[in-house]
Amino acid sequence: MKTYIVTGATGGIGEATTLQLAKEGHTVLALGRNAEKGTVLEQEGQGNIHFFQVDLAKPPEIQQFFDDTATDFPTIDGIFNNAGTFGKPVAPERVTDAQQEVFQVNYHAPEQIIQLAVKRLSKGASIVNNSAIVGHVKFPAMLLPYASSKSALITLTKTYAARFHGKYRFNAICPGPVDTALSHSLYGGKDKFDLAMKHHLRGNAAQPAEIAEVVCFLLSDKASYINGQSLVVDGGYTLT
Ligand SMILES: NC(=O)c1ccc[n+]([C@@H]2O[C@H](COP(=O)([O-])OP(=O)(O)OC[C@H]3O[C@@H](n4cnc5c(N)ncnc54)[C@H](OP(=O)(O)O)[C@@H]3O)[C@@H](O)[C@H]2O)c1
Numbered sequence: 001m002k003t004y005i006v007t008g009a010t011g012g013i014g015e016a017t018t019l020q021l022a023k024e025g026h027t028v029l030a031l032g033r034n035a036e037k038g039t040v041l042e043q044e045g046q047g048n049i050h051f052f053q054v055d056l057a058k059p060p061e062i063q064q065f066f067d068d069t070a071t072d073f074p075t076i077d078g079i080f081n082n083a084g085t086f087g088k089p090v091a092p093e094r095v096t097d098a099q100q101e102v103f104q105v106n107y108h109a110p111e112q113i114i115q116l117a118v119k120r121l122s123k124g125a126s127i128v129n130n131s132a133i134v135g136h137v138k139f140p141a142m143l144l145p146y147a148s149s150k151s152a153l154i155t156l157t158k159t160y161a162a163r164f165h166g167k168y169r170f171n172a173i174c175p176g177p178v179d180t181a182l183s184h185s186l187y188g189g190k191d192k193f194d195l196a197m198k199h200h201l202r203g204n205a206a207q208p209a210e211i212a213e214v215v216c217f218l219l220s221d222k223a224s225y226i227n228g229q230s231l232v233v234d235g236g237y238t239l240t
Pocket residue numbers: 007008009010011012013014031032033034035054055056057082083084085105130131132133174175176177178179180181182183
């Protein structure tokens with residue numbers, strides 16, 4: 001059984017992945033801000049899930065998490081850098097320093113987590129970074145900081161994969177629309193999101209568990225020959 005770090009474990013894709021890993025018998029260090037949800041997760045995990053309240057917008061809290069877990073969890077077998085934020089939608093020509101938090105959470109936090117984890121990674125450890133279908137479709141202009149940070153995450157993924165020559169694997173996933181709170185917020189509520197998804201190739205968005213399946217596979221040794229990839233997981237969405 002392995003020990004994994006999952007960020008954004010308190011909702012959507014991260015929650016589904018955390019629960020699946022725990023069900024498979026792995027230990028999950030589950031990060032999020034919502035402590036109430038963290039308590040529920042720990043109960044559902046029946047001893048396999050350990051929640052840590054960490055705001056990824058605050059680098060010292062990430063450092064603190066690694067300090068706090070060094071003795072009890074000295075070895076890390078994989079990381080799902082999943083947490084992400086759209087930030088406040090703004091026209092590209094109006095982007096200011098106020099949008100820096102988007103890059104902090106979506107790019108710099110995964111970068112810091114990888115840097116701090118490297119000395120604790122087991123041989124063959126797998127890192128999966130949650131990007132998006134940036135580069136494959138036109139992204140809403142009001143989400144430029146989000147799209148740029150997710151593109152940068154793919155570059156980080158490939159750079160790390162090349163650097164470590166397979167000692168550790170680094171892959172990114174690029175999900176199409178998924179039925180989560182984050183997507184609902186973009187479309188103005190779940191009803192509007194579901195309606196918009198009628199135009200999806202298959203008529204509806206992914207459920208978080210469908211993405212979790214792919215992440216758990218990439219984290220596992222079954223995916224030992226997949227390295228440095230950015231894998232589109234979109235039910236054919238980008239075909240249309
Ligand atoms: N949904 C989609 O259609 C879609 C498509 C492509 C990619 N993605 C990516 O998938 C990832 C997960 O999103 P989701 O759709 O599952 O959304 P979600 O259900 O809203 O979950 C987002 C998670 O990110 C965490 N988070 C956000 N800001 C944080 C911060 N500052 N510090 C710590 N945790 C933070 C949230 O934690 P708290 O609630 O505890 O604050 C929550 O657990 C994101 O990176 C997103 O970009 C989603």
